[in-house]
Amino acid sequence: MPKLSGSFAGNVNWQTTASMPDRANHALGLVEIGGTQTSTDAQWDGAAITYWGTADLIDGSGIQRGYFLNVHADGARDCGSFEGKITTAGEQVTLDGTWQYIGGTGKFKGITGKGTYHGRMVSPTAVQTEWQGEYQL
Numbered sequence: 338m339p340k341l342s343g344s345f346a347g348n349v350n351w352q353t354t355a356s357m358p359d360r361a362n363h364a365l366g367l368v369e370i371g372g373t374q375t376s377t378d379a380q381w382d383g384a385a386i387t388y389w390g391t392a393d394l395i396d397g398s399g400i401q402r403g404y405f406l407n408v409h410a411d412g413a414r415d416c417g418s419f420e421g422k423i424t425t426a427g428e429q430v431t432l433d434g435t436w437q438y439i440g441g442t443g444k445f446k447g448i449t450g451k452g453t454y455h456g457r458m459v460s461p462t463a464v465q466t467e468w469q470g471e472y473q474l
Contacts, residue, residue, distance in 0.1 A: 338472060341470060343374050344375050344466060344467045346465050348371060348372065350387075367392075369389050371385070384409045386406070387408075389403050397425030397430065401432060411443065413445050422434060432458075433455050436451065437450065
């Protein structure tokens with residue numbers, strides 16, 4: 338399987354949070370983030386990424402799950418899911434987890450693959466993420 342890696346800087350398009358009354362500082366969140374990929378693989382370099390994530394947090398740390406969509410310059414798409422953890426330590430918020438492809442269109446039809454990601458919130462509305470993995474078309 339070919340290896341690939343990359344990064345993206347994204348901004349929050351919209352978000353909502355619900356405070357849960359079952360325990361102190363428990364919140365459920367839903368967010369959409371959009372950005373542009375930079376990748377070692379020319380097929381992903383410059384692709385527009387959007388991801389939708391949920392977070393179940395206590396004191397700012399907890400589980401993150403969601404889906405992503407990459408739209409490439411030629412209109413082809415690949416999509417997948419991710420799962421990981423959000424860790425808040427003081428002012429620093431980090432994101433760590435795994436991702437996998439679940440489908441695609443055009444030249445990405447039938448794509449399979451998986452990888453890992455590490456990111457951080459650089460502000461309440463901006464994220465920077467590095468990722469790596471492998472794929473097969």
